[in-house]
Amino acid sequence: MPRLAPRTSHRPDPATAPVTIRPVPYQTNATSESLAAELKSARRVLVTTHQKPDGDAMGSVLAVVRACVACGVDAEGWVVDPCEGNLRLFEGPSKVTHVDPRAPRLPEGSFDLAVVVDTGAWTQLEVFAPWLRAMSGRVIGLDHHARGDEVAQRRVIEVACGSCTALIVRLVDAMGVDLRAGADAEGRYSIAESLYMGLATDTGWFRFPNARAPEFALAARLLEAGVDKDMMYQQFEQSSRAERVELQARALSSLQMVAGGRAALMTLRAEDFDETGALLEETAGIVNIPMEIAAVRVSSLVVEDAAAGIVKLSFRSKPADANGDFIDTNQLAARFGGGGHIHASGAKQKAPLGEVVASVRAALGG
Numbered sequence: 001m002p003r004l005a006p007r008t009s010h011r012p013d014p015a016t017a018p019v020t021i022r023p024v025p026y027q028t029n030a031t032s033e034s035l036a037a038e039l040k041s042a043r044r045v046l047v048t049t050h051q052k053p054d055g056d057a058m059g060s061v062l063a064v065v066r067a068c069v070a071c072g073v074d075a076e077g078w079v080v081d082p083c084e085g086n087l088r089l090f091e092g093p094s095k096v097t098h099v100d101p102r103a104p105r106l107p108e109g110s111f112d113l114a115v116v117v118d119t120g121a122w123t124q125l126e127v128f129a130p131w132l133r134a135m136s137g138r139v140i141g142l143d144h145h146a147r148g149d150e151v152a153q154r155r156v157i158e159v160a161c162g163s164c165t166a167l168i169v170r171l172v173d174a175m176g177v178d179l180r181a182g183a184d185a186e187g188r189y190s191i192a193e194s195l196y197m198g199l200a201t202d203t204g205w206f207r208f209p210n211a212r213a214p215e216f217a218l219a220a221r222l223l224e225a226g227v228d229k230d231m232m233y234q235q236f237e238q239s240s241r242a243e244r245v246e247l248q249a250r251a252l253s254s255l256q257m258v259a260g261g262r263a264a265l266m267t268l269r270a271e272d273f274d275e276t277g278a279l280l281e282e283t284a285g286i287v288n289i290p291m292e293i294a295a296v297r298v299s300s301l302v303v304e305d306a307a308a309g310i311v312k313l314s315f316r317s318k319p320a321d322a323n324g325d326f327i328d329t330n331q332l333a334a335r336f337g338g339g340g341h342i343h344a345s346g347a348k349q350k351a352p353l354g355e356v357v358a359s360v361r362a363a364l365g366g
């Protein structure tokens with residue numbers, strides 16, 4: 001089986017060595033029903049997710065908050081920014097507190113239950129970690145990632161779910177809440193809308209390999225519950241600033257083909273952000289562009305975050321080809337201390353841009 005990233009041909013340098021495998025198995029140890037019962041008997045619930053929430057993370061937070069509120073449980077979201085794109089437009093009347101990671105603070109007030117969604121990794125929950133550790137015994141989790149820690153004592157993990165919201169719909173059903181709950185007079189801000197936000201964005205608007213029959217079935221259910229898919233597509237995919245498109249042009253002009261054209265590598269330097277006026281969060285989705293090329297099996301984007309003094313890596317891969325071969329981007333990212341999914345992952349490096357680019361090229365088999 002041809003491999004783009006053979007494990008033996010490249011010795012990772014110590015700075016980029018993969019993290020050690022954790023002793024605690026990250027797997028389901030509760031049911032949607034038992035978590036639903038805990039939520040319904042709680043008085044005040046806090047819902048959080050990974051730092052720099054994306055559509056699935058925010059959609060998951062909003063769905064759990066709205067389901068609780070529909071059951072008469074006081075619930076609010078606490079998230080650590082930056083918050084991607086136009087996500088805040090979907091909060092509506094739901095209570096969400098945004099914490100700036102440059103001025104970190106812990107949740108205030110007393111909560112009898114915390115819910116962690118779309119992650120279970122301490123590395124993605126750094127700011128709230130002390131608070132979550134103090135809540136130990138009263139933290140529940142719902143996630144669809146393959147790796148995580150003992151953040152939530154009771155959790156449902158389903159790697160096969162195309163989005164975390166595709167898992168959360170089972171919780172909402174177990175709570176006995178209608179998916180239209182939360183909607184205003186125009187039908188906005190329902191549980192269904194927040195579930196669709198995660199489902200559509202995490203599946204690349206139903207194009208990625210993780211969009212399977214259950215995801216389409218859920219989409220149909222959500223549309224029947226009143227979701228305005230055209231409005232949502234415009235809000236997420238057709239409302240960029242011109243600066244973002246200029247940044248895309250920079251990324252494309254940096255494109256290098258690796259491993260005989262089967263891997264794509266793009267780089268965005270600090271100057272590319274300065275000169276275009278684009279923001280770091282405006283890199284979202286750029287890594288997918290080279291996947292248009294027929295021969296490309298895996299695409300990577302290396303982004304210099306000068307302010308944070310780090311370099312960020314993103315990997316995407318195509319589904320299995322006719323021979324059943326595919327690149328496992330979760331394994332690829334693990335070589336750089338990161339992780340994610342089989343076909344979408346990321347990592348961070350604290351090293352000069354040139355060195356990181358060389359390591360990525362080597363890992364891709366170039």
Ligand SMILES: [Mn+2]
Nearest residue numbers: 056118164202
């Ligand atoms: Mn997700």
